[in-house]
Every structure is written in C-alpha cells, then in structure tokens.
Amino acid sequence: MSHRIFNFSAGPAMLPTEVLEKSATALVDYQGKGFGIAEVSHRGKEFEAVNDEANTRCKQLLGLGDTHDVLFLQGGATMFFTLIPMNFLHTSADYLVGGEWSKKAVSAGKDVGAINVVATSEASNFDHSPASGEWKMSDKADYFHVCTNETVHGHRLPTWPKHPNLVVDASSEFMSRPHPVKDCAFVYGGAQKNLGPSGVVLAIVRKDLYPKQKKTLSKLWSFKDQAENKSMVNTPPTFGVYILLEIFRWLEVQGGLAAMEKRNATKAGLIYSVIDGSNGFYKGTVSNKEQRSHMNLTYKLPSEELTDEFIKTAAKSEMVGLKGYRTVGGIRASAYNAMPVEGCQALAQFMKDFASKKS
Template identity: 40%
Template structure:
C-alpha cells in the first residue's frame, strides 16, 4: 500500500521533520540498545542526562547563546509564563510595559493585571484589529518600568516583528513561541525569551526559557518554589520530573536543524516559502491577505476569500483536507484561512498548497 502524503499546516502542535519522526519511531521501544524506550527512563539516569545536556548545547549553538544566559526546560506552555514572568520579575511600585499586538500579548497582559501589576500600554494593536504592528522605532518606553513584554509572532492574526523595539536599559521579555529559531536573533538584546516547543522545536509538553543570569534574583520570597526561575536554574531543569519525551524530541529536532545548516539556512528557506505563498495570494485576485504587508508573518500566513466568503472558505478547508493538506482553517477568533509554515514544512508542501489554491480559484472564481 502506497503511503499517503499529508502536509500539516496546523498552528500547533505542528508539523515535525519526517526524518525526526522516523528516528523517534526507530528508537521508541529500544533506545540506542538499552532494551527499553527513553519515555520509560528515569530523568535522573545517565541516558536522559545526556539527552537534556545535548538539547541545551544544540539550542545554545543554534541561537548563539552565551554563558551569560541560563537555558531551562519547563512545563505549562507559554501560557504559564504569562504568569510566571511577572510573578518573578515584577518590582513593587513599577509598571510593566506591554506591546499588545494580538491575542497572546493581550493574555500575558491580563495575567500581569491579575497579579496586581500596573500596565504601561506602549502599543495598542486592538485599535487596528491587530492587522499591523507599524514602526516600532517610534515607541516610547519608560525606563522606570520593571520590564517590557512583546510577542514576536502573532499566530492568530499573521503579523510579526521584522525589527524589535529598542527598550534602552529596560529588560525586554519576548514570547517567541511561534517563531523561535526560524530566523537569526541576537539573544543579547533580550533579558528573557520563552517559547512553547510545539511549533518549531518539537511536540507539546516542554517550554524553553532563555534567561539572563542574575535576573531571577528579583523574585520575591512569596512566590511558590515550583514557580521560581531560580529553583529550575539551580536544579538544571530537573527539580521535578520534566517532560522527558518532549525534551528528547527537542534534541532530535535541533540535531536535524544543525544538519540543515543551522538557523541561517533555515531562515533563508522560510523566507522563500513565505514569499511563494504570499505571491500566490496577492496575484490571485481571489484570495486576500489580512494584515499589512510590511508586518506579515513568515510562520503563519492568514488570508480570506474575497471579503470573507465563509461558505467558500469552508469548502476550501474541506477540499484541501481531501487533497492531503490539513489545518488550513483560520483561528476561531478571526475565521478565514491560515497556513502555518514552520521550519519543518517542506517546500513541497508549499508547492502543493499553491497548486491547490490556483485550481480552487479557477473553479470557484
């Protein structure tokens, strides 16, 4: 029976490199000759210790992370970081600067408010229905704030920062869940970066935190032990049982990324993939991009049919699925269509989608 090719355009959990999936399959019941699977192994045992250390070393190499930063593998997804970051880094009497470019930045701001933080809203994207980010060089940051928070890529609305704001001496915190390691980033510009793994790094279940040394010392004594960054720094991400299989998969994915030529090579391919798909939208006269061209995400391509023909969009989702392309329905908050084209999406998937779009437009236009 011939294997059916299916391209996964889901926003997360998302597509993984096929070579990685096959490697995990090969090792699943007998990890490197030990006679049992790594998913069964103790997180204190030597085989897993090698895995977590290799995963960290790979990430440091891929992102150019210096010894000035700690690298942590935590749980709870980016959503837990929305609370954990202010719990650890709030300063009494100081506000937190937020740049609200969409759902995830907005949710992070909501958590900070629950914890009693005052908010300096530097940018309010809601005024433009999150369709743009604009010129970040004009944004003004109060150096007396505790820190500034951004979400680097907006999965729901399809926008992304093409340049990061200059916050001066104010620590900059970035949620990079949906574009981590998709492009070259100067980590030294950030005080803390966090990202759920389930888009570019592996399966769900593990959250990467990259944190400038010394920052964790801000944490007040009232924060529970498990929710302190310092706890996990001291224990090297092994304070409690971590998501061992997810970390194993991160190790395999980052091995694969290094084999592809690292982040610079992956960025080049991502730019080519995105350009090809946006060109198909813009040149069609049938599909329409939903956000400002200057702020378009290279990870999450959001589009509509006409001004929002919901019946045709439902038909597009149904027929694309039958043609071997899943996950093209837009987020429930905005509707429409969305193709998430993370690092592991091959060019063949883009070509298949573009060909389908052209045929669909010809048939239904």
C-alpha cells in the same frame, strides 16, 4: 515509509519525519539498551546526557554564551507569561499589544501588578502590530514584553526591538530564523510549533535577572531554582525534551537558523505571491505587508461558503489544518520549519487552481 500529508496546523504542528522516526525508535529501544528513553529516571545517566546535549545544542544554535541559562520546563507559554510578572514585576512593566497572545499576556500581568500598554492595534482587529514610533514607553519599567510573531493574526515584528530588559514570547517563530537572544532578558516559547511536542517550554533567562527575582511561593515557579537544578526541581517532560534534542540535531543538519530563515522566506513568498497576484480573490489579513509572518500565513476568500469549500477540497488533496482562528476567520496556513517547500508549492498551486475555477 510512513504516510505523511501536508499539515498546516498552527500548533501542535507538523514535525520533521526524520525526527519523529528517530524519536519513535528511541521510545521503544534507546540505543539498543532494551528500554525506551521515556522509561528511565530523569536522574539517570541516559536522560542526563540527553538534557545536557539538548542544552548545549540549543545554546550553539542561538549563539549563546555563559550569560544565559536554558530551561526546558512544562506548563506551556501561558504559564510563562503568568510566571514572568510573578518573578519580575516590581513597579510596572511595559507591554506591546499586537494580537491575542500579547493581550492575554497583559491580562496575566495585571493579576500581579501595574502594566503599561505601550501601544495596541486592537481597534483594527489586530491587523498589524503598532509601529515603534507609536510606542509610549515608560521610564522605569521592570521589563518590556513583546510577542514577536502573533500566531492568530499572522504578523511578526520584522526585527526584535532593543530594550535593556526585553522579554519575548517567541512561541510561534522560535528557531525559524536567527534571533538576538543574547541581547534579551528572557525569551520563551511553547514547543508545539517549531520545536517539538506540546508539554515542553523552552526558556532562555539572562542570569543577571536572578537577583531581581521576587520570592515565589515554590521553587517550582522560580527560574533561578530551575536553572540551578537543570530544569529538574520536579520530573521534567523527558520524552518531550528528547524530541527537542532531535529537532536541534536536525536544525544543524539543515544548516542552522540562517538556512531555516531562507527556506521559510521562500515558502512564505510562494503563498503571498499567489495572494498578491489573485486580483483580490484572496485578501491578506495583515495591513502592513512588511510585518507579514513567515510562519502563519493568513488570508480570506470572498465568502464563508468559498472558505469552507476551499478547506474541504484542500483536505481531499492531502492539505489539512487550514482553518483560520475563530476571531479572524478565513484561512491560516502555518508553515513552520518542518513544512517542506513542496508543501507550500502544493498549496500555492491549489490556491491558483481554486481561484481560477471560482472567480
């Protein structure tokens, strides 16, 4: 049995032990064949079967039919918020800015063309996402880009907005709850939070976008070409895709995305209730409680010294990865799908004990 501790890292992040163990076996000896899955051609029958099954299971989990393609590509979410305007920005695009990641997406978009920021919460250091009533949408946007869970600031859009061409960066909440992906134009996410190792991006593209796609410099950057080639214009990140497949199988065993949503709400509730019941010792960094993330739980302690002591003492109790992002400070406990309820129970108890010793 492997030694595993509670790793609250924001990403790359904890993966389910069962998935890692199965993947480790497949890395050395795939289905008793005497070679590992990372050692065979991506055009061979073994990897082709992995790719196809991962594709089918992904669609099943997200309730997708024939209207959308699933892509497993390399490059990271940053590459995707760069490629999306390269492919689809003709006149102008609308962007909601609620945190660091949506701000970075705007900056990548501006390198390509005109971006309309419909609203931003930067003036309050992104302590919430602007309410839909404040959004100044344009009439003729090619698409509307949102980041539905801001990893750095710890807030999410409780429900995904509706828009005829909604583009979603779902990196830090992908498959943590059911998503209306079938109503979206494009959804993407780096795998390294909920889905697998870094190096793979899961992207879902609505097929009717292809005729609107601009001519890119290479087939590598064209979603249409990638879809036609089953994500294999060049060699895909084969082992990463294999781990994604194991994650999809694991998610089904857990009861699917609705079951994950319930479990994640329980986990987040354990931490938020300690924050709210701490008489101000812990202060949540998100001003709108409705928007508190169920993935990245952010809060502050009364001083930096206490924050450092909290992190060091937690590490001695086998809880790591708790340091907040440098622009926010404090604590960020990321409790993605793979974090067991016991991990959040342990952290909640630790927080209570720490507060009662120090207040």
